[in-house]
Amino acid sequence: MKKAILSLIVLVIISLFALVAYHRFPVRTKTAFFSVFPIFTWVSIDQPVLFNHILHTQNLNLNCNFCHRYAGQYRSAGLPNIEICKACHATDAMSKRPEALKVVRYVQKGKEIPWEKMYDLPKFVVFPHSIHVQNNIDCSVCHGLTPKKERPVKMVDRNYMAWCMDCHQKRGASNDCYACHSS
Template identity: 25%
Template sequence: MSTADEKSRKAAAQPSGSIPTAEEGPAPADTAGGKVMAFFFIGLAASLFVGWIVFPKLLYSQKKQPIDFNHAMHVQEVDNGCESCHFFRPDGTFTGIPKLDKCLECHEEVQGDSAEESRFVNQYAQKGKEVPWLVYAKQPACVFFSHVAHVRMGKMDCAACHGNIGESQHTRVYEQNRISGYSRDIWGRNISGFKRHTWDSMKMADCAACHKRAGVHQTSVQTGKGACFVCHK
């Protein structure tokens, strides 16, 4: 019979990574298993760190809007709320972000003492150059979206999808997805996809959920759910 010391010496002589035999006892297996678990957890922790922290940072580039626009101040100055600048044309199409012409209705000359306003007037208004605004709410080109169907016919509030942007005093950083090229606002700030407000994300699931609640064309022959062609023409 060999002593315990001998056993441990024998175990130590085993080539690393080989499977311990049954008669060699449980103690060395515990040590190896611990190591395996340790590596597993290191891997797990590292990948979770990468997946949750590093990846979102890498995925989005940070861009500044060309002009720091003050919505709150403009809303106070105009009579008709959001629709003063973001209005429907007579044919029912929506203007979206106003073109320079609309801005020029007031800003042909500098109106106030804001540095951003005078920058706007000098760099864009006087040169007749459109401001290359970055559009947070821009959907991929394969999506057909009609504002009039939602705002006029569906009686939805602007904030339901756009949040309280009308109260903002500064433009947010525009985070652009490096792969798809669209804004982070579409997926939502929360990388896990959970949302607290209706406007937190605007993915297809968000559209579909609302369409289901409102009973918009839940008539797809294939899926029995919302009809694809409502949005994908």
């Protein structure tokens, strides 16, 4: 009985600490939480084709820019579509894996693959990829393990306002409301 009460008190104290920490330092608390329990950030979404990043970036040595070609110059990085896949998947000569054959079918019909976007900010936020890439911020800072796993990983600990502003403050970038909410 005594033991139970004691552990209850300890639990309440820990929760209180967590609550205060979360409200005073939301970014650091979330970062700490997700570094202890990374499994919670590994959310995946269903895609029409199971595209494999490891295969294309590590085995084939393709650069991120080969497929996400606008990341360095424009606001969006861009999801590649059949024009890029066509070079290798116009026939089954390159790969006869079932998922690759799906791509061949899209290419032969001239139909775009309807990818779902996983990283998606609300419409009222401006996020320019080019400025960040030109400032030498690595893709992995914001996209985590995405290209190191077979399936993209949604970093649910990223992409919220406090996280953007935290880095902006450290790096001396603008934290003016209108920098990120211009329209």
